[in-house]
Amino acid sequence: MTQSLPISRFMKRQAKNISQFWRQFSRNKLAVASLILVFVFALIAIFADVLYSYDFVTSNSLENALLKPGEKGIVFYQEKEFEHTFILGSDNYGRDILGRLVHGARVSMIIGFATVAMALAIGGFLGALAGYKGGLFDTLIMRITDIVLSIPTILMSIAIVAALGNSFFNLLIAISTSMIPGYIRIVRASIISVKDQEFVEAARCIGARDLRIVIKHIIPNITSPVIVQSTLNIGSSILWASALSFLGLGILPPKPEWGNMLSEAREFIQYAPHLLFAPGLAILLTVLAYNLIGDGLRDALDPKLKR
């Protein structure tokens, strides 16, 4: 039993921290609402196939083209004819808008999380190296960061997709590359502010190796800015992906993606404004939600900013 005591104490402390954090965070009603929205969108993304089958939202049925929201149409699908209500209307190929939005949510969700994870892994590692080791590493990494930052983000992404070819994975690379410099800077700055404090010195005195010091002592102390940045980045990543898809450099139709839905809608907005508003509002709400959660997290995690 003596063994389990420290662990249970640790867990209690964690639980206390979390409940304290939650009390802070839940004061921000908008952030909580956004969290719920993101959660709902995540559920929709996960169960996209249950709600609408992928084949159905990607196959054309031209006789149902440009239906208004709520209109019914006869759909011929999997060698059967049945009546289908187009809740948000249909696009120029007669595909269900709501269904495409639902599957687009899945794509956006994957892009948001995957690009942030990639950028965090690479940028975090390089930033930690620059901040902790200093010297030549620092100079070299920061110079390269400055160089990358002086190329406009969108051009960098476009050039990467153009160079590597148009595929889902290359889109992820293009977006995460543009986020890496941000992570390098944040992680480096946080590490520099922590690494000369007494507890790090103490760890070094008892003979801890660099890797242990960084992982056990430094990283837990710099998570707040990284978490905030990552939340905001998920939003901007979704925005970038839709922008690239809009330019025809990301996810190409018939695959449903919010940006390419808008791109396809361009010529028809005159006759069918619902084509314009549904995907646009989907992007807007998602990005807004992540921004609000990020702001809420910043207020809750950073006591210095408490008002």
Added chain:
Amino acid sequence: MFRYIMRRVLMLVPVLLGVTFIVFSLMYITPSDPAQMMLGANASPAAYRQMRSDMGLDKPFLVQYAHFLFGYKHPVFGYKGLVFGDLGRSYVTNRNVFELILTSFPNTLVLATGALVLALILAIPIGIISAIKPYSAVDMVFTVFALLGASMPVFWIAMVLIYTFANNLRIFPAMANPGNFSSLVLPIVTLSMYSMAIIMRMTRSSMLDVMQQDYIRTARVKGMDEKVVIFKHALRNALIPVVTVAGLQFGSLLGGAVLTEKIFSYPGLGSIMVDAIYQKDTPQILGSVCFVAVTFTIINLLVDILYGFIDPRIKSAFTARKKRK
């Protein structure tokens, strides 16, 4: 100050080298073949090989990069190189790359300047009002507006504006061209939306911060007019971070006008770059991206110099740091 500026200008050189190297490498691995592009699909293998060697494409990567920097000698495809301000000719239009940049850049500059001016004119007063009465109804409305502005996709704003003002109300045209002012309204509004949101939030938080300082209380206690307190005491100090953000925004407006220019079919640098990337027109891409990178860095430099004029403390802090070194 002069030495500082000179040092910053010299620091441009490695940055530019890095930018060109990164973009050059990206273009090098791009699966496109300029020789094939020049000849068409039906060229004989011999002609193709001749073309590749004429264009210098059979040389190793670093040699080609050196050509790009210091020039390449050939009666048809030769150019003087980036160092001498000659970036060669476009593969597609056969026009001088730098010439095309210089004709399109002013168009982008007009758009970006218009957007920044609009953003500043609206965002700073709104930010001040929000900060004077924080958490009031007015503040809430503007905060929501700022949040929306920062979360809306640029291309969507553009499409909504086109749908409303060009297709339905028919006030402004959907296509923009540099000579016609009314056609510039929609792209400028589109482009300024995001910057406006960012500058508004920055002004608000910076003003809020300053308004809580002791010297503001002192000024009020002295019985000073509230207008004087806000505009003479608070605003000048609150503007420093706003200038930083505005400078950064201007830089990204110049480079980020890509989507806006594309949607409004506006002949700016952004749409030239995107077209060049679509057409794998390497010299044009390299030239334009380098040009944007230089402008971006110069703007950052100007912003840094501007600090000294707004806040004398920064200038003195800088000279003190130099003395210590």
